[in-house]
Amino acid sequence: MSIMPPSSSDLIFSRVFVCNRDRVWVLSQEKDLIQEEARHTKFLQLHNDSWIYRRINWDSSAICGTDNPGVQLFVIGVDGEVLNGSTGGFSEEMIDSSHEGPRSVGYMRDARYIDGKCYVVGMGRMAYRREEAGAWNRIDAGVRASKGELAGFNSVDGMSVTDIYAVGYSGEMWRYDGAFWIHLDSPTNVALYRVVCDRNNNMVICCGAGGVVLAGSGDNFVAVGHDVTEDNLYGLEIFKGKVYLASLTKVYVLEGGGLVEQDLGLGDGLTTGCLHAGDGVLWSAGANHLVYTDDGVLWKQVFYTGA
Numbered sequence: 001m002s003i004m005p006p007s008s009s010d011l012i013f014s015r016v017f018v019c020n021r022d023r024v025w026v027l028s029q030e031k032d033l034i035q036e037e038a039r040h041t042k043f044l045q046l047h048n049d050s051w052i053y054r055r056i057n058w059d060s061s062a063i064c065g066t067d068n069p070g071v072q073l074f075v076i077g078v079d080g081e082v083l084n085g086s087t088g089g090f091s092e093e094m095i096d097s098s099h100e101g102p103r104s105v106g107y108m109r110d111a112r113y114i115d116g117k118c119y120v121v122g123m124g125r126m127a128y129r130r131e132e133a134g135a136w137n138r139i140d141a142g143v144r145a146s147k148g149e150l151a152g153f154n155s156v157d158g159m160s161v162t163d164i165y166a167v168g169y170s171g172e173m174w175r176y177d178g179a180f181w182i183h184l185d186s187p188t189n190v191a192l193y194r195v196v197c198d199r200n201n202n203m204v205i206c207c208g209a210g211g212v213v214l215a216g217s218g219d220n221f222v223a224v225g226h227d228v229t230e231d232n233l234y235g236l237e238i239f240k241g242k243v244y245l246a247s248l249t250k251v252y253v254l255e256g257g258g259l260v261e262q263d264l265g266l267g268d269g270l271t272t273g274c275l276h277a278g279d280g281v282l283w284s285a286g287a288n289h290l291v292y293t294d295d296g297v298l299w300k301q302v303f304y305t306g307a
Contacts, residue, residue, distance in 0.1 A: 004267040006288040008304040011042065016285035017063045018278035023047045024292075025073065026285060027060050028304075043075055043083065044304065051306035054090065056083055062111035064118060074118050074130075078107040084134065095120060095128050095136040102126060106152060109168075114158040121166050123152035127176070143174055143181035157197045157204075167192035167206050173214075173221065187223045188212050194236040198243075205254075207233035207245050213254065226258040235275035239282040240296055246272040246284060253296075264299040266291060 007013070012034065015027040026044040033040050041060040044053050058077040065073040065085075073085035080095035080102040095101065095108070102108050106123025113119075118130040119139075127140040138144075145151040151169055158164035162178040171188040173195075174181050186192075192208035204221070206214040209232050213224040235246030243254035244262075251272055252259040264270060271286025283292040290302040 002267045003269045004289060004301065007290040007302060008288075011304060012287050013274075013285045013290060014287075015060075015063050015274050016276050016283045016290065017065060018276050018281060018283055019065055019067050019071065019073075020279040021281045023067065023071070024283060025063055025065070026290065026304075027063055027075065029059075041075065041077075044306070046302070051304060053306055054083075056081075061108055061122075062120065064111040064113045066113050072113075074111055074113070076108050076111045076120055079103045080108055082136075091134075093134045093136070096138070100138075109153060110155045112157050114164065115161045117161060119156055119158070119164065121153035121156040124149075125151055125153050125166075125168070125174075127153065127156070127166065139176070140181075143176075143183075154191065154193050155195045155206075157195050159197050159199055159202070159204075165195050165197065165204055167195045167208075171208075173206070175219065182219070184219050184221065187214060187221055193232065193234045196236045196238060196243075198238045200238075200241075205236060205238075205243055207236045211247075211259075213245065213259070224254065224257065224259075228252065228259040228261060234273045235284065237275035237277045237282060239277040242296065244275055244277075244282065244296075246275050248273045248286065251275075251284060264291060266299055266301055 011028040013028045017025045024046045028042045039059050041056040058081045060075050061078045062076040071087050075083035082093040084091050108122035111120045121127045124145040125143045128136045129139050130136050153166040153168040156166045164176040166174045169191050171186040173184040173186045190209040192206045195206045197204050202217050211229045214221045231247035233245050237244045245252045251262045271288045272284045274285040291299050293299045
């Protein structure tokens, strides 16, 4: 099989978010600026098959948003910068510029839009929620790491604003009820990189280093045994009732109590790592490739054709 061509000759992709099937957001960086070690993000939007972009002068780590009732976008910078986008335009915010914010504690790592609120988490077990008018409130009382403690949240998701899960280093799993954090027993001690809540089945799925996959609900989680891969798993998404996972080079489906590698039929050399589904489509973003599927069977590659 032939080698997949890159989706762009000039860009490295990192994150993808499906607002709806006609509006998809992608975070990327320009190869020339990477070589110059210039901090930046090139935010891309594919809307009705046309690309537009916006350059940002800081490195980003996460993206989330919604189109209900209107389009709302949040691009999160590693130091707590925020690009807030809507149909009315763009504005920038700062999550926490104090000595207890990310510029002192460590990078922000993930963001989720949960029941009308944007939640962000990061190193030091930082956790914030965006309130009205761009105010970001700390919600990490009782969970924030002590000075010198090597700990952090890599990912967050929630069933609701009173049932939120965050996962991170050393297999840490925490549950937030809207007021207090509870440290959950974890069946692993390796880093967890992604957590996704399956609201339809009241199930929480996590994945991480060494191919670890965890599943459970409430306070009880078990490891999903498999011998398919020991690669780190970074991508995780629920699509058409199935659990999809991704390493940096392969996509898997959780079936029959184990992992099944997927043949995307696009050629060799796939790069992946970030998965996101919405409005009946599943997208994958890897360093060199953007691909999507409507049914989990036929995958199509997308090429960035903007400036």
